Amino acid sequence: MDLYTESIRHLPLGERLELIQTIWDDIVSNDEQIPVPNSAIEEAKRRRDEMLVDPAVGLTHDEVWKKIKDARR
DSSP states (O other), X not given: OOHHHHHHHTSOHHHHHHHHHHHHHHHHHOOXXXXXXXXXXXXXXXXXXXXXXXXXXXXXXXXHHHHHHHHTO
């Protein structure tokens, strides 16, 4: 572990979350494209193809939100 990683680990949770937010804000304000690994693109294509063959393997928008709401209870 490097010194920076170790010092971040010792920050209180709230400060680590603020650091994440700062990093995220910096990333999204950058005009550079975020690289997407080929493995992620291939997996997305595989899942799309699977859904086209059998739509029953997926969930509807409403089903996804229901699962999210149920998980929060």
